[in-house]
Amino acid sequence: MERGQLPDQELVRRFRDGDSTAFEALVERHTATIFNFAVHLLGDPADASDATQQTFIQLFASARGWRQDAPFRAWLLRIARNKCIDLLRRRRAVPMSELTRGEEAADLDPADADPLPEEIYERAELQQAIQAAIDALPFRNREVVLLRYLGGLTFAEVAESLGIPENTAKTLFQRAKSQLRRELGRYR
Amino acid sequence: MSIEPAPDDVDRLFARLERVEPPPDLQARILETIAARARARRRIGRIILAPALVLIATFSFLAGRQLSASGALVLADAVRTDLDLVLAAPVDVALATIDLIPWAHVGAVALGILLLAYGGSLMLQPDARFRALDRDGGWP
Numbered sequence: 001m002e003r004g005q006l007p008d009q010e011l012v013r014r015f016r017d018g019d020s021t022a023f024e025a026l027v028e029r030h031t032a033t034i035f036n037f038a039v040h041l042l043g044d045p046a047d048a049s050d051a052t053q054q055t056f057i058q059l060f061a062s063a064r065g066w067r068q069d070a071p072f073r074a075w076l077l078r079i080a081r082n083k084c085i086d087l088l089r090r091r092r093a094v095p096m097s098e099l100t101r102g103e104e105a106a107d108l109d110p111a112d113a114d115p116l117p118e119e120i121y122e123r124a125e126l127q128q129a130i131q132a133a134i135d136a137l138p139f140r141n142r143e144v145v146l147l148r149y150l151g152g153l154t155f156a157e158v159a160e161s162l163g164i165p166e167n168t169a170k171t172l173f174q175r176a177k178s179q180l181r182r183e184l185g186r187y188r
Numbered sequence: 189m190s191i192e193p194a195p196d197d198v199d200r201l202f203a204r205l206e207r208v209e210p211p212p213d214l215q216a217r218i219l220e221t222i223a224a225r226a227r228a229r230r231r232i233g234r235i236i237l238a239p240a241l242v243l244i245a246t247f248s249f250l251a252g253r254q255l256s257a258s259g260a261l262v263l264a265d266a267v268r269t270d271l272d273l274v275l276a277a278p279v280d281v282a283l284a285t286i287d288l289i290p291w292a293h294v295g296a297v298a299l300g301i302l303l304l305a306y307g308g309s310l311m312l313q314p315d316a317r318f319r320a321l322d323r324d325g326g327w328p
Binding site (some may be wrong): 036052056130149150184 | 196197199205206207208209210211219221222225226313319
């Protein structure tokens with residue numbers, strides 16, 4: 001089987017056995033997810049890059065600490081979340097929402113193949129509106145939403161990742177959704 | 189096992205949330221940083237191991253010589269052959285033992301063992317030979 005097709009568990013097992021290229025495959029597979037989670041949580045691509053880098057450095061150092069029965073992606077996103085919180089603590093004085101406005105928001109809109117100008121505008125507007133709605137969420141709710149939508153985690157995995165009961169994760173998610181529904185009413 | 193709910197309007201909206209492309213060099217930076225750290229740790233481990241071994245060997249020898257010169261070995265032999273001595277005067281035996289042990293040398297040996305363990309743990313860190321970094325002598 002190609003290395004890229006191996007499940008995470010197998011790659012971690014190989015890495016623990018001394019195969020560095022298995023770690024490389026994990027980096028390749030999860031960088032985009034971790035970066036997206038971090039960029040939407042932190043609102044700053046440079047900080048998100050830092051958080052992503054710190055996440056994999058920690059993974060390299062502590063992969064032996066991962067329990068085989070725990071979902072790997074949830075565990076990795078938990079590390080990423082902790083790294084994001086570390087970064088947020090360092091810049092505590094700056095409100096999250098201020099970091100994503102203006103030219104930063106343009107970074108969240110990758111180009112498509114020959115879209116019409118109106119489409120470009122609408123898409124950019126939607127992306128900014130979603131990001132603004134995410135920023136407006138209380139931090140814990142934002143984490144749940146991003147783990148669910150960007151991390152692609154189940155509620156059980158979100159709960160595992162945040163160290164909270166599954167029903168609490170569901171409740172936070174529903175509460176966040178109500179707020180998002182209000183904020184994004186005109187785009188639905 | 190929990191059942192996932194059917195997608196609703198907010199789910200569909202978030203499905204349109206576009207993925208942000210990570211910087212093109214991010215993976216390379218991650219691997220380079222990890223490889224550099226692993227190399228540095230191994231280097232530090234190697235640097236620590238040699239003095240640790242010298243420390244252990246030197247102070248073990250000196251401690252042994254001092255134990256022999258101070259009469260500690262005689263005391264140890266007396267205790268070994270006559271346990272009643274310990275039972276009759278346990279405090280005296282303990283004080284004599286404390287008095288005869290070359291604590292500075294023992295401390296130096298203990299420090300050497302700690303350094304050896306630390307250096308060894310650094311040396312045993314996972315290797316970080318990444319194929320992507322080997323290609324063409326490294327990432328652009």
